[in-house]
Amino acid sequence: MQWEIVIGLEVHAQLSTSSKIFSGASTAFGAEPNTQADAVSLALPGVLPVLNKGAVERAIKFGLAAGAHIAPRSIFARKNYFYPDLPKGYQISQFDQPVVGCGQLTIQVPSTGSGRTDEKVVRITRAHLEEDAGKSLHEDFHGMTGIDLNRAGTPLLEIVSEPDMRSAAEAVAYAKSLHALVRWIGICDGNMQEGSFRCDANVSVHKPGTPLGTRREVKNLNSFRFLEQAINYEARWQIETLENGGTIQQATVLFDPDKGETRVMRTKEEAHDYRYFPDPDLLPLEISEEWKERVRATLPELPQARQARYVSEFCLPAYDAGLLTASREMADFFEASLNETPGQAKTCANWLIGEVSAQLNRDGLDMAQCPITPQQLGGMLKRIADGTISSAGAKEVFRALWAEGGEADAIIEAKGLKQVSDSGAIEALVDEIIAANADKVAEYRSGKDKLFGFFAGLAMKASKGKANPAQLSEILKRKLAG
Amino acid sequence: MINASLKQLSAQLAAKKISSVELTQLYLDRIAALNPGLNAYITVNPEMSLAQAREADQRIAKSGASPFTGIPLAQKDIFCAKGWLTTCGSRMLHNFISPYDAHVIAQFNNAGAVNLGKTNMDEFAMGSSNETSHYGPVKNPWDKTRVPGGSSGGTAAAVAARLCAAATGTDTGGSIRQPAALCGISGLKPTYGVCSRYGMIAFASSLDQAGPMAKSAEDLALMLNVMAGFDERDSTSLQREKEDYARDLAKPLNGLRIGLPEEFFAEGLSGDVGQAVQAAIAEYKKLGATVVDISLPNSKLSVPVYYVLAPAEASSNLSRFDGVRYGYRAPEYSDLADMYEKSRAQGFGAEVKRRILIGTYVLSHGYYDAYYIKAQKIRRLIAQDFTDAFKQCDIIMGPTAPSTAFKLGEKGDDPVQMYLSDIYTIAVNLAGLPGMSIPCGFGANAMPVGLQIIGNYFDEARMLNAAHQYQLATDWHSRAPQGI
Numbered sequence: 026m027q028w029e030i031v032i033g034l035e036v037h038a039q040l041s042t043s044s045k046i047f048s049g050a051s052t053a054f055g056a057e058p059n060t061q062a063d064a065v066s067l068a069l070p071g072v073l074p075v076l077n078k079g080a081v082e083r084a085i086k087f088g089l090a091a092g093a094h095i096a097p098r099s100i101f102a103r104k105n106y107f108y109p110d111l112p113k114g115y116q117i118s119q120f121d122q123p124v125v126g127c128g129q130l131t132i133q134v135p136s137t138g139s140g141r142t143d144e145k146v147v148r149i150t151r152a153h154l155e156e157d158a159g160k161s162l163h164e165d166f167h168g169m170t171g172i173d174l175n176r177a178g179t180p181l182l183e184i185v186s187e188p189d190m191r192s193a194a195e196a197v198a199y200a201k202s203l204h205a206l207v208r209w210i211g212i213c214d215g216n217m218q219e220g221s222f223r224c225d226a227n228v229s230v231h232k233p234g235t236p237l238g239t240r241r242e243v244k245n246l247n248s249f250r251f252l253e254q255a256i257n258y259e260a261r262w263q264i265e266t267l268e269n270g271g272t273i274q275q276a277t278v279l280f281d282p283d284k285g286e287t288r289v290m291r292t293k294e295e296a297h298d299y300r301y302f303p304d305p306d307l308l309p310l311e312i313s314e315e316w317k318e319r320v321r322a323t324l325p326e327l328p329q330a331r332q333a334r335y336v337s338e339f340c341l342p343a344y345d346a347g348l349l350t351a352s353r354e355m356a357d358f359f360e361a362s363l364n365e366t367p368g369q370a371k372t373c374a375n376w377l378i379g380e381v382s383a384q385l386n387r388d389g390l391d392m393a394q395c396p397i398t399p400q401q402l403g404g405m406l407k408r409i410a411d412g413t414i415s416s417a418g419a420k421e422v423f424r425a426l427w428a429e430g431g432e433a434d435a436i437i438e439a440k441g442l443k444q445v446s447d448s449g450a451i452e453a454l455v456d457e458i459i460a461a462n463a464d465k466v467a468e469y470r471s472g473k474d475k476l477f478g479f480f481a482g483l484a485m486k487a488s489k490g491k492a493n494p495a496q497l498s499e500i501l502k503r504k505l506a507g
Numbered sequence: 508m509i510n511a512s513l514k515q516l517s518a519q520l521a522a523k524k525i526s527s528v529e530l531t532q533l534y535l536d537r538i539a540a541l542n543p544g545l546n547a548y549i550t551v552n553p554e555m556s557l558a559q560a561r562e563a564d565q566r567i568a569k570s571g572a573s574p575f576t577g578i579p580l581a582q583k584d585i586f587c588a589k590g591w592l593t594t595c596g597s598r599m600l601h602n603f604i605s606p607y608d609a610h611v612i613a614q615f616n617n618a619g620a621v622n623l624g625k626t627n628m629d630e631f632a633m634g635s636s637n638e639t640s641h642y643g644p645v646k647n648p649w650d651k652t653r654v655p656g657g658s659s660g661g662t663a664a665a666v667a668a669r670l671c672a673a674a675t676g677t678d679t680g681g682s683i684r685q686p687a688a689l690c691g692i693s694g695l696k697p698t699y700g701v702c703s704r705y706g707m708i709a710f711a712s713s714l715d716q717a718g719p720m721a722k723s724a725e726d727l728a729l730m731l732n733v734m735a736g737f738d739e740r741d742s743t744s745l746q747r748e749k750e751d752y753a754r755d756l757a758k759p760l761n762g763l764r765i766g767l768p769e770e771f772f773a774e775g776l777s778g779d780v781g782q783a784v785q786a787a788i789a790e791y792k793k794l795g796a797t798v799v800d801i802s803l804p805n806s807k808l809s810v811p812v813y814y815v816l817a818p819a820e821a822s823s824n825l826s827r828f829d830g831v832r833y834g835y836r837a838p839e840y841s842d843l844a845d846m847y848e849k850s851r852a853q854g855f856g857a858e859v860k861r862r863i864l865i866g867t868y869v870l871s872h873g874y875y876d877a878y879y880i881k882a883q884k885i886r887r888l889i890a891q892d893f894t895d896a897f898k899q900c901d902i903i904m905g906p907t908a909p910s911t912a913f914k915l916g917e918k919g920d921d922p923v924q925m926y927l928s929d930i931y932t933i934a935v936n937l938a939g940l941p942g943m944s945i946p947c948g949f950g951a952n953a954m955p956v957g958l959q960i961i962g963n964y965f966d967e968a969r970m971l972n973a974a975h976q977y978q979l980a981t982d983w984h985s986r987a988p989q990g991i
Binding site: 072109 | 586587593595600603605606607609704705706707708709711712713739740741742743819820822823825826827828829831832833843847867870871872875879
């Protein structure tokens with residue numbers, strides 16, 4: 026029997042507040058060490074935490090977006106352990122009463138065979154607010170450790186999934202989907218290089234129909250690629266271990282991206298006793314229905330709702346709608362472009378999914394960095410729709426827009442890409458071709474329909490590619506018929 | 508001058524009969540002369556005090572003064588005060604100069620008060636005799652072979668010996684009331700949340716509360732007017748309208764119903780204290796009050812409950828003292844764990860370590876429900892006892908401490924005996940109620956006895972009224988130790 030891989034993810038999303046979760050210090054990334062460490066971040070004697078309302082609102086937003094239960098009352102607890110970059114000697118987190126309860130996320134997973142995707146629902150167990158620790162710097166201190174507390178107290182939302190994923194690809198799909206969602210609703214900038222979105226993967230293997238295997242937790246994966254590599258390595262290692270007669274010990278492991286391996290950080294026996302207890306410095310967090318509804322009113326239309334609307338309102342295929350709503354930037358770009366040229370949803374979708382995405386990919390850019398605006402793209406789509414340019418001409422306009430900017434109309438003018446739609450000119454041109462190819466015309470008229478393409482090619486060539494193809498085809502057909 | 512009330516001092520300063528610099532110097536001279544024998548202050552900084560006094564004099568000259576402008580006060584060394592060594596009585600903070608002011612300190616600074624210095628205390632406020640201080644024990648000004656009580660023992664001794672006009676303390680299980688009783692002064696622990704805890708070094712966050720210690724109830728009321736108030740930096744600080752705690756001082760006590768908890772007059776109370784307290788109750792009856800017998804059936808559990816909850820919170824609150832960022836770090840260590848262990852082993856004293864161990868134990872996996880959760884449940888029962896009692900009475904009275912001041916070293920080897928000296932005060936903290944102690948006579952060896960007054964939530968003004976009326980009728984509060 027095949028092994029089944031079981032994966033649950035814990036994602037730490039850094040919330041996009043400008044100040045810390047329990048103090049007014051800035052959360053901006055990249056400042057000189059300890060310049061954003063105020064008295065509270067330093068845990069000076071006597072200082073106290075005060076909860077940042079903005080962090081709570083972001084947690085509520087996430088809960089609403091994930092269709093989750095928002096706890097009317099949740100509790101901040103202290104997680105006690107010693108580490109030099111944990112200034113209070115405890116982390117303020119939430120333990121048995123988190124702010125966000127059960128929710129779910131629908132993800133697209135590769136389906137077997139068709140090459141397209143299937144939908145899968147991943148259940149979210151909970152999401153809770155907590156503070157980040159500082160950073161220990163081991164380099165450049167000659168046998169000592171430097172401590173930077175700029176990051177200490179940065180607000181995090183830890184989002185815990187059920188063990189619902191069955192492959193690294195599914196885990197990545199979930200992580201990407203979650204990443205898109207937190208950015209979509211504007212609670213996290215999603216910058217993985219800066220650590221704004223970090224994943225821990227709980228991985229176990231078992232044979233279907235048997236109890237779940239012992240899990241090992243791979244910590245701190247800060248790219249989708251590492252997430253995939255780490256899970257694949259870890260699952261393979263666990264399967265090999267079991268097949269060789271070994272057993273899996275519950276453990277926390279680290280992934281080494283250079284070696285592509287995981288190694289044990291601590292085993293269950295070495296696990297800390299965190300001595301959680303309610304933080305007496307903070308009151309229970311109470312969220313009224315009214316507050317919840319106020320936050321709900323600020324939520325943008327969510328990806329799934331937009332996807333459904335694109336299908337019903339614009340008659341787009343579900344597949345296209347899914348791709349267009351993969352990120353808020355893409356969806357907003359689509360709608361803004363469409364504004365310029367209403368009724369051309371499918372053409373617009375084709376260009377975004379096709380040429381625009383491909384070009385972004387080639388240039389290593391994301392949608393937010395797209396060098397052309399929806400207005401520029403829309404301006405071009407409008408000229409495709411009204412027949413001013415052919416699809417070949419459009420590609421040239423697009424290349425120019427991408428490289429040099431400007432407006433579609435000006436480019437069409439400057440490059441002389443306008444299609445010839447003057448029926449008189451086309452008729453004259455067709456007459457000439459018929460006159461010059463009397464034998465072929467006779468063949469055509471005697472039933473050799475396939476020759477139509479030959480005449481069309483000649484005519485288009487004669488127009489230097491500028492003839493409106495539909496018009497050309499219509500005139501040609503009429504004249505050939507005699 | 509040294510026996511003058513705050514009101515009188517304020518009037519003298521306003522009338523320019525004395526300058527703040529002169530008054531401050533007078534106290535500094537007394538401290539220089541008497542503190543070596545009492546050890547009430549850890550830090551005195553005449554330069555900083557006199558600078559504040561000069562500013563106060565300018566403010567008085569420009570007639571922008573508050574009732575506290577120019578008044579020299581002492582601050583318990585648990586309050587962070589900018590530029591002042593703030594040790595909390597511990598070697599752990601032997602070198603900690605605070606870069607910021609506690610809310611309470613800032614309130615006094617804004618009022619123009621002068622900080623005379625930082626008073627001695629049990630290490631991290633853990634103790635009932637002031638013997639756990641890294642800076643040595645404080646002596647009781649009434650008898651230097653006896654303890655002043657704790658943890659605000661330095662403040663109590665400083666007020667009793669007239670080494671300041673008034674002072675601040677903090678009370679987690681009785682740390683204002685018990686030393687006030689043992690040193691024959693007045694002290695008030697307000698309702699939890701009335702004074703901001705910001706900048707007050709935390710011992711047990713859900714119990715800690717700052718309060719004034721002074722020569723009279725009237726002075727306490729004026730002090731509390733400055734100390735109390737909402738502070739957005741403390742989430743447990745209460746957002747209430749500013750009130751004048753002196754507003755009811757003059758009210759007659761006719762019809763005041765005083766509850767006497769039977770549990771406070773049972774076994775364990777020494778006879779001399781019981782007599783003085785009963786005499787005080789008799790005085791109250793003369794003043795028009797009536798007496799009701801009440802019961803606080805769960806109060807007997809308050810000491811064990813307290814010694815689960817307070818150490819649990821303390822074990823976590825004191826984790827920040829790790830030798831990494833400030834305070835004491837062991838001079839030699841081999842690695843990180845060794846640095847933590849040696850710094851904390853050398854930086855903390857025995858009582859603090861004992862409580863960190865207890866607290867760590869009761870929060871540990873497998874013990875948490877049996878200790879911490881159970882203690883929280885009993886805490887609610889204890890609070891409920893008071894709620895029920897206040898249906899029958901307006902105010903509760905009894906002894907503050909089971910005995911008068913004991914000898915230095917007498918209970919040093921027996922922590923449980925030491926813990927029992929707070930048996931009547933702890934329940935008040937567990938319930939979050941206001942409590943105070945005022946002098947009500949003398950017991951064996953001519954040592955002062957304290958009368959405890961417990962009020963309902965936010966009933967400080969009524970308690971101060973009751974205390975003030977008693978002090979108008981008696982003179983126990985104006986007695987000062989000999990040789991002072």
